[in-house]
Amino acid sequence: MLQPLGALTVRACVDDDVPRLAEIFREAVAVIGPSDYSATQVQAWLARVPSADVLAGRLGDGRKVWVLSDARRCAFAFADLEADGHIDLLYASPAIAGTGAVARLLAHLEAAARAAGMECLHVEASAAARRFFLKQGFAVLHRRTFEIGGVEIFNFAMEKRL
Numbered sequence: 595m596l597q598p599l600g601a602l603t604v605r606a607c608v609d610d611d612v613p614r615l616a617e618i619f620r621e622a623v624a625v626i627g628p629s630d631y632s633a634t635q636v637q638a639w640l641a642r643v644p645s646a647d648v649l650a651g652r653l654g655d656g657r658k659v660w661v662l663s664d665a666r667r668c669a670f671a672f673a674d675l676e677a678d679g680h681i682d683l684l685y686a687s688p689a690i691a692g693t694g695a696v697a698r699l700l701a702h703l704e705a706a707a708r709a710a711g712m713e714c715l716h717v718e719a720s721a722a723a724r725r726f727f728l729k730q731g732f733a734v735l736h737r738r739t740f741e742i743g744g745v746e747i748f749n750f751a752m753e754k755r756l
């Protein structure tokens with residue numbers, strides 16, 4: 595697994611980041627997912643990890659996207675913000691997850707949301723992400739259960755009033 599070089603800083607995502615972001619997405623689900631989800635649930639989640647091309651389309655729809663980037667400009671985490679305050683994607687490489695760096699990425703996102711006049715951030719958070727977002731002042735609205743490829747899985751609707 596790629597390790598960061600030097601300090602991690604927040605910057606806007608560029609097109610060339612996207613293949614690396616797809617890699618982060620897959621590594622995050624494969625390594626962090628098993629803390630809270632069964633092997634069957636993780637397999638179903640992994641089957642939904644987008645290819646770089648599909649992810650490029652999703653991230654290129656006008657939403658804002660930021661990455662945590664090292665001294666080589668290599669990304670180690672990413673987060674997006676849609677126009678209605680929805681955070682669709684937040685993924686961190688296991689190489690830097692748990693170090694506190696992702697909180698700086700979210701602080702940047704939150705500052706941008708406030709600057710844009712947004713009043714609320716909302717997210718459907720995985721179990722690990724629920725613990726992260728609780729530390730960042732989000733509240734759980736309700737637990738959600740749904741199916742991915744016939745496998746039942748759960749996450750949490752959360753929000754933070756700004």
Ligand SMILES: CC(C)(COP(=O)(O)OP(=O)(O)OC[C@H]1O[C@@H](n2cnc3c(N)ncnc32)[C@H](O)[C@@H]1OP(=O)(O)O)[C@@H](O)C(=O)NCCC(=O)NCCS
Nearest residue numbers: 622626684685686688691692696718719720722723725726
């Ligand atoms: C959600 C995420 C970005 C949060 O960033 P983070 O730096 O891990 O945040 P935290 O340090 O608060 O850790 C949250 C939980 O992730 C797990 N975790 C963190 N680092 C980990 C690592 N390196 N390996 C395995 N699990 C790890 C722990 O269960 C932790 O809970 P705890 O603090 O109660 O022990 C990151 O955990 C991640 O990418 N997770 C997998 C993908 C995911 O669930 N994305 C959200 C989709 S809504």
